[in-house]
Amino acid sequence: MRIFRLSLLGLLRDWRAGELRVLGLALVIAVASTTAVGFFTDRIALLMERQASVLLGADLAVVSSDPINPGFASNARGLGLKTAETGTFPSVVLAGSTTELLEVKSVSAGYPLRGVLRVAQLPYGKERATRTIPAPGTVWLGPRALTRLGLRIGDKIKLGSSVLTIAEVLAYEPDHGGDLFGIAPRLLMNLQDMPATALIGPGSRATYRLLIAGPAPVLAKFRQWVDRRLEPGERLEDVRDARPQLREALDRAQKFLGLAALVSVLLAGVAIATATRRYAVRHLDGTAVMRCLGATQRYVVWLHVLQMLWLGLVASLAGCAVGYFAQQVLVYLLSGLVAAPLPPPSGFPVVTGLLTGLVALLGFALPPVLRLKDVTPARVLRRDLGQLPARTWMVYVAALAVAAALMLWQTRDVRLTAYLLSATSLTLAVLSAVAYALVRLLRLLRAHSGVAWRLGLAGIARRAGTSVVQMVAFGIGIMLLLLLSLVRGDLLNEWERSLPPGAPNQFVINVQPEQVAPLRRFFFANGLQDAVLYPMVRGRLLAINHRPVRASSYSDIRARHLIEREFNLSWTLRPQPDNHIVAGQWWTAAQYGKPLVSIEQGLAKTLRIKLGDTLEYRIADRDLSVRVVNLRKVEWDSFRVNFFAVTPPGLLNGYPATYITSFHLAADRHGLLRRLMQRFPNITIIDVQTVMAQVRSIMHRVNLSLEYVFLFTLLAGLTVLYAALQATQDERTHEVAVMRALGATTRQLTLSLMVEFTAIGLVTGLLAALGATVSGYLVARHLFHLNYHVDPRLWVVGLIGGGAGVGTFGVWGTRFVLARPPLQTLREFS
Amino acid sequence: MCMVQAQKLSKRVASPEGTLTLLDEVDLEVAAGEACAIVGASGSGKSTLLGLLAGLDAPSAGRVLLDGIDLGTLDEDGRARLRAGRVGFVFQSFQLLPSLTALENVMLPLELIGRTAPGRTAREVLARVGLADRLRHYPSQLSGGEQQRVAIARAFASGPKILFADEPTGNLDQVTGERVIDLVFSLNREHATTILLVTHDEAVAAHCHRRLHLAAGRLRDDSVPGADRQVDLPEAAGENI
């Protein structure tokens, strides 16, 4: 095929001429950002698939929030299956004067049935696999817990009423709690020691698992047997549905990181479109001559399309390679959040990468190239004939189509895609309009400035279109990073500031009824009068209006979690001060003891509960039917104790209750917690600060990885800048030659270039800061209902970053135009 | 006094068929105030010679002295500084900066040498070439003749000692071309500028004191000795403005 050979030769020639380098670079960046994310998520997905039973620690598990019927285990063992039991709950551990909220897991011999535990002598020290579990009286502590408590092997800790000795550092457990992002430091203990701690009662937030492993047919038999005997609240987990939250988290991470990577792809698309335009213009003459010599339109188009395809293939492959290495950094940034060492990725992301590369290339490069077919052969005679018809709409339509296709692919959600697409278009339109207005404003400066300034500013105005594209493209890169770094921190601080100064920062749960009076006295004696103790009864929602509720009947993931969990019901005379009735009436004294319930409006919406509905709960083996008499709005971020469901007093008297409270403890009074723990060893104290610190640490890591992905966006923005520089290079070379002829020195010329690019950079920074401020404001006001204070650092960082970045890059990118002898240039431009 | 001087000036370029000699040991002396035409066939190297004399390119051998200064001793910036304020240019293809208005284009050379009130001077010169009402126009908004008049205004704005003109009428129709030439010579007379003018139009060459013919890389003086039109022609041109 001659056309293949010709297209390859053409590609080599154009590459050497430097025409296609920007195009190639843009593609590499686009594909690299996609595949970096792709490889990473692929590895996690593979880990989950290959090690599903390891992640479960078994082949099958019965899960419940109550101790599991011992009959299940004995039946399984009778069938020849292996079993083990675990009980997981959060608890505060006391060591010396420090307390720490830990995720405690108590296990029976044989645990884990699949996978192995790994222990070490020192935190983060050399690991070894073990087949044993902590001996009675001892615990294994995770490295984070050890470091935070300042403990070593051999030290003692107080857990509930028991004192236990640390025997090993727990380096790795296959079934890492319940979540991918296991936040709390961990503790492993022997199941036999659990009763002695007195931590486990009706109000504790424990999860029990019966682990089962064995040959598949026997397993199937057991499954059949146990399925019919499961009580509400008990469910089966097998390797297929192991860790639904983990899957969910992964799915979200994949979508989110994928969309983040898509921003780079779209910006790279802008660079590709810019570069291809120049490519097409440069090929006008050659094409006209070819047409003169008898080449058909089809032939001309095919030649160029083939050339693009070769380039796309090579650049995409290179992008995959870069993406693979970039992914390692992502793994490093998120290390520790993923429980196990990751398997190497499959080849699938390469396919995705290649496809993304080709789609982006064709979408953004094809329209200008296709216009080459419209070149008239008459151009050979008169060069002013057959300029490219300005069919810019085609470029936009194609770009929009590509953007939509890629987004749809990433989100697999038409509504989300439509929303994202319109949001993106709106943002781009607003940014472009602002950029254009600023470019117009710059013209005013021109009349009152020196020659270098005038020349630089005139350049921006003359290349207004390109200037605006550069500003917007690079501005988006800076804006995203500003949002992630500065605005995020501002919002967090703002939220913390928005909490009233005395907002509760300690929660106490697990208080037994007989402890209520002594605890009240304790609080009173220590000046904590406002610590109200609320009763709490755990119940499972069975039916709404006599229709059984099942998790599977809700598509909303939050609704499903709510159905699977137990609800905390409370009772009270009056609504809490920060609650507002939004529908119905609060109960009167005459209604005390009546089967009524007040429901939080958010929950009502999620579970589709309406005023007047009848709810059936199962509380400690008894069923209770209540009618919804009002809906409440609750200020959840007040940190006060609040409940989804509240009944009138008297109704729940016969049910087992525990008590819960929250209070504010000044930072210098943390010693009080120790005394509290010693007086009431079974209660659980949750320090909001600690939880917040853990959340912050996760957010920090996730944020780092996002920032990293957005670095590609910045790179893509730079490529746009570079493509624009290339596109305007001829013009600049000419200007410089004329200026030289008129006697301009290198200093004067460099200064004018510096003015031009620094001005572009300043506008870019301005756009970025503006965008980040507005986004921050919108998010703060409408998502979090916070006041947002404009952060001057945004403007400083944006302006300096933009001005210095674009200024340096622009002058560097145009340094060649200064090096040519003027006569040669002037000759070319006559 | 000698304003432009070339000694054994050669320019060779590499081409696919081996080294090409464009200029071969050319000697030239142009006195201050003299108007000198360079004629020759297309491709004979006229533009190349003019470029070398103006320091827009470096010769392969030989020396160029501009206003008594050896260009060979200067770097690109040094040559640019020498040109600034001292040399004016008019090109066949105008070579105006498309991003600047007519006024800004004319102000350029004045600003480059830091002349005070460049705007006022530029306005005066533009008025002098008859474009007082086109100050804020961009080159693309002007006709070819108007663009060349802007270029002439730019060339004369700083009151240069030497004017290099490379086929200034080449892209213009005959009537417009004549006007432009008249303008050049009347300004020449007003400012006593030395002129080096490349043309292949005999009528244009006839305006000059001297007529040099470039062929096969060598320069031959074609002037008709004793011709006296050199004195009265500029006056005739002046009436045409």
Ligand SMILES: Nc1ncnc2c1ncn2[C@@H]1O[C@H](COP(=O)(O)OP(=O)(O)O)[C@@H](O)[C@H]1O
């Ligand atoms: N840098 C160069 N490389 C190769 N050939 C050149 C170069 N500069 C000029 N030429 C050739 O030298 C010849 C003279 O060019 P030029 O001085 O522009 O002629 P003129 O102005 O008399 O028409 C032309 O044939 C041109 O193609």
Ligand SMILES: [Mg+2]
């Ligand atoms: Mg020429």
